[in-house]
Amino acid sequence: MTTEEEAPAVSSAGAPARLAARTRNLRKVYGKTVAVDHVDLDVPVGAVLGMLGPNGSGKTTTIRMLLGLVLPTAGTVELLGHRMPDGAGWALPEVGALVEGPGFHPFLSGRDNLLRVAAAEPRLASKDIPRAVGQALERVGLSAAANRRYRGYSLGMKQRLGLASALLIPRRFVVLDEPTNGLDPAGTREVRAVVADLHASGTTVLVSSHLLAEVEATCTHVAVLHQGSVVAQGELAELLEAGDAGVLVSTPDVAVAVDALRDNRIPAREAPGGVRVDLAATTAPEVVATLVGAGVAVHEVRRQRTGLEELFARLTESAEQGPRLSEVDTFEEARDDARR
Incomplete structure (x- = not known):
């Protein structure tokens, strides 16, 4: 790619400037197995x-x-304004990625492995490589183990080195696939701090994870996938707020309160500390008025927001059950083994 070459244009309906990446009708089929099914994913600029x-x-x-x-079986992908994979040469230099765990030379040290990666980085001048490598190692907490052979690294240390390779230079977009895999609590906190630092600097971050607590603590947006399809996506706060909104009423008259509310067709149930009331078809003032009118002593009313764990469980459990798509992860390996 030369400076005279012009980057391939995106489609006429190209990604809006507010999106760092998007997919439309994305589908991937391996044989008879559908791995991804018509996924429409939006990744806003600057979001985690x-x-x-x-x-x-x-x-x-x-x-x-x-x-x-x-390559997708069907659908389109746009990354940083470029149609993929044709625009990979223009988009990928702006992207740092850790996908499915790092792969390094086992007999080289962590530092030497990172030096080899840095030497292939087109946007990093040779004179700046040692400094960039040192800063990346320090950023992920591997400075003390930098000269140890990679084969002696623990799983968590290997994850850290992979993260360091994605952070050698400033990126517009960083993709981290299960970045806390194998990390102890201290390492997990460090990764959380790195993600927060990237977000503060304006970098867009995509984090794939099954750890709900980590996502809730670090992410601004969320996309929930189930059986190859997106079942929900958007701002995390809005998704949680759109869940089963309710209030917790503190009262010593729990049984009377539940009966009074149900008599007025307001869903309610006993909960620790009082009564949990569903606000899907009513409002908090109406709940209080109903209880007071029934002679129930109301000590306190607190708004309750759906937690990510509850939201995730409800979204995935409501999806149609089918074959586990984890078989897809080994499909290509099994095919290669059969050919040998």
């Missing part, structure tokens, strides 16, 4: 998007297609 889903839900396959590592 958590891609959630059970094992085999299509998260890694979607990421592979997003980065041009796997």
Whole structure:
């Protein structure tokens, strides 16, 4: 690619400037197995998007297609304004990625492995490589183990080195596939801090994870995948707010309160500390008025928001049950073994 070459244009309906990446009708089929089924994914610029889903839900396959590592069976992918995979040469230099765990030379040290990666980085001048490598190692907490051979690294240390390779230079877009895999609590906190730092600098981050607590703590947006399809996506706060909104009423008259509300067709149930009331078809003032009118002593009314774990369970459990798509992860390996 020369400076005179012009980057391939995106489609006439190209990604809006507010989107760092998007897919439309994305589909991937391996033989008779559907790995990803008509996925429409939007990744807003500057967001930290958590891609959630059970094992085999299509998260890694979607990421592979997003980065041009796997060709889709159908649909389109646009990354940083470029149609993939044709625009990979223009988009990928702006992207740092850790996908399905790092792959390094086992007999080289962590530092030497990272130096080899840095030498292939087109946007990193040779004179700046040692400094960039040192900063990346320090950023992920591997400075003390930098000169140890990679084969002696723990799983968590290997994850850290892979993360360091994605952060050698400033990126517009960073993709992290299960970045906390194998990390202890301290390492997990460090990764959380790295993600927060990237977000603060304006970098768009896509994090694939099955750890709901980590996603809720670090992400601004979320996309939930199940059996190869997106079942929900959007701003995390809005999705949680759109869940089963309710209030917790503190009262000593629990049984009377539940009966009074149900008599007025207001869903309610006993809960720790009082009564949990569903606000899907009513309002908090109406709940209080109903209880007071029934002679119930109301000590406190607190708004309750759906937690991510509850939202995730409801979205995935409501989806149609089918074959586990985790079989897709080994499909290509099994095919290669059969050919040998």
